[in-house]
Amino acid sequence: MKIGELAKQSGLTAHTLRFYEKQGLISPSTRSQSNYRLYSQQDLSTAKFIKRSRTMGFSLEEVEVFLSIRADKPAHICADAKDIAQQKIIDVQQKIEELQQVLVALHKLSDACCGGGESAEFCSIIDALDDSENTVTSNTTNIQEGVV
Amino acid sequence: MKIGELAKQSGLTAHTLRFYEKQGLISPSTRSQSNYRLYSQQDLSTAKFIKRSRTMGFSLEEVEVFLSIRADKPAHICADAKDIAQQKIIDVQQKIEELQQVLVALHKLSDACCGGGESAEFCSIIDALDDSENTVTSNTTNIQEGVV
DNA sequence: TTAGACCTTAGAGTATAGTCTAAGGTCAAG
DNA sequence: CTTGACCTTAGACTATACTCTAAGGTCTAA
Known part of the structure; x- marks a missing residue:
């Protein structure tokens, strides 16, 4: 299938697929005579894999x-994958806690105002x-990234 | 005081203060003969105001x-400020909910793995x-920004 | 055969918020 | 009079993940 079809079936855009290709994540199995990218069912499942991972x-x-x-399961161990997932869990939990603190502070700020x-x-x-x-800010932690 | 002193007292860096100046947020009251930025106590309180707002x-x-x-309180009404705070509360709440969904999905993913x-x-x-x-992803919402 | 949908590339632009560099000027102390 | 800490500017760079543009080539159906 061509890139437009893969885009439709994977939920990504053609632009994004080309971008991912530049990043080395996914590339078409072949090219047509006219140099169009041609993707296999394997490629589709890879695209969906990426999409799902991003959603997670x-x-x-x-x-x-x-x-x-x-791509090479026997060469890896479960810990390789689980470590990433665990770290992500920690990161997400921390981010949630940060946001909850911000939320408390925002409520204090907002509730006092008519x-x-x-x-x-x-x-x-x-x-x-x-x-x-003021008593509103409960900590002086520097929030590195934008809150929302 | 010069920019280094303001940086120290406000908790921002000199670089960041110059950046904020470019963005139109804060500028020095005067310049010295040698063109150094000179800040007043007023400026310090503005810098702290910005810092506190960012932390929130x-x-x-x-x-x-x-x-x-x-800068011109009589020209504004409380609703001007409260609307922003309220919207931010909504945004933060939504972000937290999104992250909590991601967290649930991550736990399912991770717990199943040895x-x-x-x-x-x-x-x-x-x-x-x-x-x-798979039953792990509970929704197909496209997460626009990076999760963490 | 021609219109329109689709494809190609390199490269620039978007968003947010800084962060850093280079090349140079200023100032106080020793 | 020099050293070192501080200041100046314009502009480039970082990070992440796209998103879009321009200029052109291909393919299919009427």
């Missing part, structure tokens, strides 16, 4: 490792962000 | 809005990612 939250780099395990049409002269949100002795 | 999970764009409210030194020939992680009829 794995990075392209992690997917690459999974693919290499998948949110009405009144002038912001005494807006408690702005005040809380301004006041260095 | 607001984007630079959102911080910009907060700063404009802060994770030992055995050959990955029958690794359930790889199998689950591979099998199109």
